[in-house]
Amino acid sequence: MSPILSGTSMTSLLRFATAGSVDDGKSTLVGRLLHDSKSVLSDQLEAVELASRRRGQEAPDLALLTDGLRAEREQGITIDVAYRYFATPRRRFILADTPGHVQYTRNMVTGASTAQLAVVLVDARNGVVEQTRRHAAVAALLRVPHVVLAVNKMDLVDYAEPVFAAIAEEFTAYAASLGVPGITTIPISALAGDNVVTPSANMDWYGGPTVLEHLETVVVDSDPSEDPARLPVQCVIRPQTAEHPDYRGYAGQIASGVLRVGDRMTVLPSGLTSTIEGIDALGEPVDSAWFPQSVTVRLADDLDISRGDVIAPAGSAPVPSQDVEATVCHLHDRPLKPGDRVLLKHTTRTVKAIVKDIPSRLTLDDLSQHPAPGELVANDIGRVVVRTAEPLALDAYAESRRTGSFLLIDPADGSTLTAGMAGAAFASPVTVETPADDDGWDF
Structure with missing residues (x-):
């Protein structure tokens, strides 16, 4: 039906976001992932090594791999979520690197809105702090299916298992109370590379996966093509050509589900119904189309449809x-x-x-x-x-x-x-009088 694959096939894609408080080592973690998975170009690594030597550091500071965009944010650049693309032999990744400052928590909404997994970083010395709880709450509200707690800087607490266990227990209880469905906890040292890409020799008490191993193997079991079909109309196409004098198509990107020729559909919010007479994808007629394809749908009846309307199956359409x-x-x-x-x-x-x-x-x-x-x-x-x-x-x-x-x-x-x-639940129905005015907004 749909080419979207679950599991860990060669073509599978995982979108994930990173979040953490300031100085929890998030930049170093991202840099370590890119470096140790061999996703850094040689000239990039040379630039990092040169910048590190200028700072008096013997080893490359992997945090510098992401510090460029962070500096741009401090200069007022509007793009404040950095996206990284990398791949391993097992999976492709799109990483949304969100800022850690509390005043930029809102930017995590942007980075995590399409994420299938969120990595929440915690400093082992500080444990779960307010910003950690805030990030967990945002992940829960955005229905991110999987959350990884990466307890970083374990080298600064002598790789002590009780420290990790206490933080993991506190965070897991908090995230579970928010309704987070899948929680994985991993002790790491991003600076030393422990349990990021390769297993740590300093934490033999931990038998779980490394961060990269978990990212490569986590099952992405949410396939939007299995949801009820939704096609938000972006524009109405009427070419007015001699070959197609009566062509009328409704173009847009399928938000979820599968559309098939012959399906009975409802147009929202009007409630008018018709049948799919044809589907055009990339200029060619097809029998079916699915999320996230961009298509043009032709209906059997001439209906009053415009940009902003939603075409949905007649039996599973939301009530406007x-x-x-x-x-x-x-x-x-x-x-x-x-x-x-x-x-x-x-x-x-x-x-x-x-x-x-x-x-x-x-x-x-x-x-x-x-x-x-x-x-x-x-x-x-x-x-x-x-x-x-x-x-x-x-x-x-x-x-x-x-x-x-x-x-x-x-x-x-x-x-x-x-x-x-x-669809947020309210404790009781809320009734509020709308103040009367004459500015055209009283409805």
């Missing part, structure tokens, strides 16, 4: 609604408050919306909900109620990370305010 209840991570320095007028972007559709209420904010220390916080500031995780001007066909985020997510955008300058995950 103007009321959105969600868990969000606030990304902007400007606080989010009830009554704010925003734009909500879901797949290819952008509509006006009003923040009706912020019922609670998550307290990371004990995972309690702080009721009625009044606002969310940068890096806050909370629950919101949003009313949109037009119905939206959102899936629950727990069922689909692609069609269950959305962004809140500042209508004045287009900046991203908040990343949202639809």
Whole structure:
């Protein structure tokens, strides 16, 4: 059906993100992975060796392999998540290297939003700290299927097993309370190379995999092609040619599932139904197409369909609604408050919306909900109620990370305010009166 493969075939791909507090050794870990897996070009390594000697270091400082983009961030460059591409004989990898500073926690949302695994780094001397809990919470909210706790700098605690065991137990209990499905704990020394790519001779008490071995063998068992089909319409194609005078196609990238000629489909939010008459991929007709292919779908009936509509199977289409209840991570320095007028972007559709209420904010220390916080500031995780001007066909985020997510955008300058995950549970129904106004946003 789909060419997407589970397991560890030669063509399998793993997207993973790294996270950790400042000075936990994340840059060194990434550098060690790239170096020891022979994914560093010779000229890159020579540049690192030269820079290390200038600093008076005898051995190459592998952290310098990633410090270039970090320096760019400090200079105000907007790309603040560094992506690395590398491969081993067993698997291909896309690594999202996220910043460690607490004020950049919001950037982990970007790096982990498509990740299948997250590596959370902890300094063995400091143990689980607030930033560790924050990263675990973000990974849980983003439904990252696998989380690896890498307890780093074991060489600075004499490779003591009790130190590792205590940190692993605390983190595992915390992550499990968040609902993280798969947790693996590995003791490492990124600087010395212990248990990163090769097994450590200093920790014979540990019998588990190295970091790279786990990355190569973890089973990626979530195949979006097995989910209900969703095709957000990006544009309507009408070539008006002599060869195809009546051609009308609906183009977009399949967000999940499989589309087949003959399938009965519903167009959302209108609810109109039709049958797939044809599918064009790369300019050629095909009988079926699947995530993440970009295709053009032709329907048997002429329907009123435009950009932002979603084509879904008639028997498994979400119910469109103007009321959105969600868990969000606030990304902007400007606080989010009830009554704010925003734009909500879901797949290819952008509509006006009003923040009706912020019922609670998550307290990371004990995972309690702080009721009625009044606002969310940068890096806050909370629950919101949003009313949109037009119905939206959102899936629950727990069922689909692609069609269950959305962004809140500042209508004045287009900046991203908040990343949202639809379907958050509320303790009780929330009813809030929308203040009347005459600015065209009262809906």
